[in-house]
Amino acid sequence: MITNRFNKTVVIPTKVVSGKFQYFYGGPLPKLRDGTIFDLVVPEQAIEDKTFLGVIENSHFEELLSKDKTIYAAVSSSQVPTNLRDSAFSMGSLNLDPVIASFFNDARFVKIVLDEPLYLQLRGTKQGRLKPVKCTIPDLNEKAISLNHAYRLVSEAFEPQRISHVGNVFQKMLFIDSNKRCFLLDDLRSDFEAKYEHSLEPTRSQEAEGN
Numbered sequence: 322m323i324t325n326r327f328n329k330t331v332v333i334p335t336k337v338v339s340g341k342f343q344y345f346y347g348g349p350l351p352k353l354r355d356g357t358i359f360d361l362v363v364p365e366q367a368i369e370d371k372t373f374l375g376v377i378e379n380s381h382f383e384e385l386l387s388k389d390k391t392i393y394a395a396v397s398s399s400q401v402p403t404n405l406r407d408s409a410f411s412m413g414s415l416n417l418d419p420v421i422a423s424f425f426n427d428a429r430f431v432k433i434v435l436d437e438p439l440y441l442q443l444r445g446t447k448q449g450r451l452k453p454v455k456c457t458i459p460d461l462n463e464k465a466i467s468l469n470h471a472y473r474l475v476s477e478a479f480e481p482q483r484i485s486h487v488g489n490v491f492q493k494m495l496f497i498d499s500n501k502r503c504f505l506l507d508d509l510r511s512d513f514e515a516k517y518e519h520s521l522e523p524t525r526s527q528e529a530e531g532n
Contacts (some may be wrong), residue, residue, distance in 0.1 A: 382440040382452060383513055385506075386496060392456075392506070393430035395493050396479040399418070400431055405479055405509055408460035421495060421503040430495070431475045433458055433468070441513055449510050451490070468494065468506075 334345035344350050386392070393410065401409050409429035412422050433456050440452040459474040461478055465471035468490045476486035491507035498504070 341496060341505065372477055380442060380444045382442050384438050385441040385451070385509055385513065386439040388435055388438050390435050392433045392435065392468070392494050394433055394475045394476060394490075395425050395428040395430055395495070395524060397483075398427045398429045400430075400480040400482050402479070402481065405460070409479060411450055415497065415503075417495075418503045421505065424492070424500050424505065431458065431460065433475070433494070436464075439468075443513065449514055450466060451506075511523075 328402065333350065335342050335523055336345050336348065337343075341349055396409060398409075398411075406429075411429055411433050412425065415430060436455040436457055439454045442448045442452055443449050456465050456468065456471050457463070458465065458471055458474060461474060463471075463474050465474055469487075472488055472490050472493060473486045476483060476488065479484070489511060491506065494506045496504050496506065496509065
């Protein structure tokens with residue numbers, strides 16, 4: 322289960338004794354509420370079932386967006402140079418959904434066009450990551466070899482006052498579909514991950530064997 326990394330969490334040191342979880346410093350683990358979802362992080366060599374290990378570490382690529390699709394990168398409106406202001410779309414001109422707009426504070430958006438399909442690498446129980454993709458930034462007449470590279474070029478031009486020009490493209494870029502619906506790249510990734518999680522669930526026959 323790929324959980325929300327932004328929720329406040331508590332680290333509970335734990336060890337395995339005779340096949341059961343125990344609080345590392347002695348005594349029982351605290352009682353957890355029914356339905357609690359959490360990640361169990363262990364050294365790879367601690368997993369004895371290599372078949373299980375192979376399933377949760379399985380990696381493959383899925384097409385997230387097709388060639389020629391347009392992505393918009395968010396930049397700070399207050400930092401956009403005067404000569405580039407007409408090249409950055411306002412939230413109003415993109416008609417952003419209020420929920421999506423709430424993620425950005427006085428932002429403008431720069432167009433990036435995919436020169437080839439954008440693929441997401443699904444990595445078992447780890448968060449997916451983007452495969453490098455060739456793309457074009459029309460208003461800068463620039464080519465990039467990945468969305469991270471594109472974001473750096475956009476930020477350098479449209480946010481020249483920033484000390485660092487790196488950012489999380491999953492949170493800084495969005496896609497608008499043919500029905501004018503807006504999605505952060507992080508939302509698209511979450512949708513693919515949710516579908517992929519079904520492949521990690523045991524089959525009915527496996528469940529029957531375990532009973």
